[in-house]
Amino acid sequence: MRDLTLTTSDQLKKRHAKETRFQWYGRIAILISLSFLVFMFVAIFFRGAGAFQQTKIGLDINFDQTLIDPTGTGDPEIIANANFKPLITKSLAQAFPEVTGRSETRALYKLISSGSVFELGNMVKENPELIGTSQKIWVTATSEVDLYMKGKIDETISQDLRRLKDRDIAWVKQLQESGVIKRKFNTALFNNGDSREPEMAGILGAALGSFFSLLVCFLISFPLGILTAVYLEEYAKKNRITDLIEVNINNLAAVPSIVFGLLGLSIFLNFFNLPRSTPLVGGIVLALMTLPTIIIASRSILRSVPNSIRDAALGLGASKTQTTFHHVVPLALPGMLTGTILGMARALGETAPLLMIGMVAFIVDIPKGVTDVATSLPVQIFLWADSPEKGFVERTSAAIIVLLIFLVLMNLLAVYLRRKLERRW
Template sequence: MNSSASPFGDRPPRTRAIGRVNASLKRRYAAERRFRFLGAAAVALGLLFVGVLFTDIVGKGYTAFQQTYIQLPIYFDAEVIDPSGERDPDTLRRANYIQLARDALRAEFPEAQGRQERRELYGLLSIGAAQQLAERVQAHPDRIGTTEPVWLLADDDVDMLIKGKIDRHLPESDRRVKDQTLAWIEALEAKGAIEKHFNTLFFTNGTSREPELAGIAGAMAGSFYTLLLTLIFSFPIAVATALYLEEFAPKNRWTDLIEVNINNLAAVPSIVFGLLGLAVFINFFGVPRSTPLVGALVLTLMTLPTIIIASRAALKSVPPSIREAALGVGASSLQTQLHHVLPLALPGMLTGTIIGMAQALGETAPLLMIGMIAFIVDIPGGATDSATVLPVQIFLWADSPERGFVERTSAAIMVLLGFLIVMNLTAVMLRKKFERRW
């Protein structure tokens, strides 16, 4: 028998070709199934990693939306608050309110006699308790001379203990809270004088060196002013540039060079824009450092390529028949673009703009270069006030050794992710609502 004979015998050529194709089908189908499996596995693995990341962030940060308070009967002593009895606002504002809280603690635990014991006892309360009492008295001066129970802000170590971040069953040498302090806390717990309330300070306060007083209001205000100015600067320039390049610019070497540079700028590392802003806007033009204004100028440079590319794609999606019909009824080229093409392309432009703004919201590196890393306690009241932004605030808190800042870092990340999700969902909804299929 001939060893080189065909496995299909002496079939006709057409039959042998069909046989070879059929024989390879199983192999090709198996390869396709492997490819699909690998693709599905890659997607599942990516979703798993994202899920683990989100679970870790939420697990560490959800407790920051609650804060521990201690209830004490506060005697608003007139001799401490307003010895003259004139109820002068300046006198009421400068009173020694922390003394009232400390007097209430000593009355609650009279056994604390030594200086060291009293210092530890006073450490149950945050330094923000004085501001709480001051605000109550200034709002209602008739409280002076009366006694009423007040929920006062607890120190961050007490807060961590109540939330279970500090294991109270560990030996004293292995935890931050001493046995005597733990005994006082447990005595207050037994009386129902310690509770966790919703942490409004996290959304109304600026940053602070004390974790229990630190909030994101200043960073959110800075992000708002920065993004608002970025939108005002970038959107008109990007739309005008896209309209010119797509509809009016002659196709020559210069316009090709401009288009290539715009595409390349979209891939430039963001920190380069920060260096450019530092050298040009701050050092050359003298724009105030650490302000939303200079931050918006830098982010405008960074987001312009993204918005221009999206706007050009939206203009290309408008059918040529729209332009031809407008020109056919006597409209000029400018009227055709402004009255017919631009309104139809605007939904796609807005989608690209929102994506660009979401990218700008999450940027940190360029803003670090222009000084928006400064420790800003006050909430900015305008675009020229010193400010920081939410990503930079997260960066600062992440570098803090205090345990209380860990949960606030994760909580701020949750807020930032929430804004990004809302912005991307808005872009998707705009595209779905206004998109036209030609």
């Protein structure tokens, strides 16, 4: 008799156990990688969240004309060059009448950021009618006071090991009691360039530097990459030379980015004498770095356009160029654009090649064009992470948050464009 039973065998149990085990391996792997990601985001967020607020001290400032513009000319140049420090010291003297003596008053003044002078100056420059009036102005406190307000200074350790002394803390408490010390949204972080004072340092300069670099990078790498891909895929004959080019493009994609930086240094700076530390050179170097990625992505997209479309157009008597630009490229364009944006996102996070061409300098001014000296966001993060001042710790994380937001936005744009432009029919 033949055995026709379908009931459980020993093998089946084993097979099921194996399957279950394998599924769990996969789940655990995903869990581990996800937990790393979550850990990273949580850590960065908690460190950086504080930097979006900045402690301000409310002072009654008398914009005394004799101190700002003694002759009453109203000349903006005189106002710009005026010394605003006495305005703050006078106001402090009013608020703390009991503080006398040179060293005491100097210590009191040190609660206020040295950048406040410029803040007042800009305020008066924009509103000259302030001169002669008395206003309550929220000036920026130093990062030491800021850290104290955020509970990041341990009062129990000896004051010799602290920059903020017991006396300073007493003053801050006094200000707290009278309600003139507050944490406000940190506008400096988004409006300023780099600074030696953590409370005055901002990422606008670095963000614009990144923006200009990426602009140059896009303008160079997108047309070059797409034309190369279209030529290699649609026109070039398959022979040794194109094989060699293809191999080399693949190799270039794997070249460490710092090598592109060295190339930029020796060719664009030393040979062509392009301006050092500028987004122009940074963009060119980043373009060289992203080109292979864009070419490879574009070629694979072009390859995925079905040959039947080419046949259809050629069979109708369309020329090679008409076939390519009426049918193949429009079909491939969304994919090529996506590839380019992803390449750009990689370039945005790139630091190493920019170090080689001098975009790693301490730059306070906000760049206004591609030929102004600038840094970039990742380089700014690197610079801040390297700074000894404690106030830069949270700003480093804040800059990372901003960089991550830009990266996520670019990736979302890529996904959106692909969904939006892709022809489903």
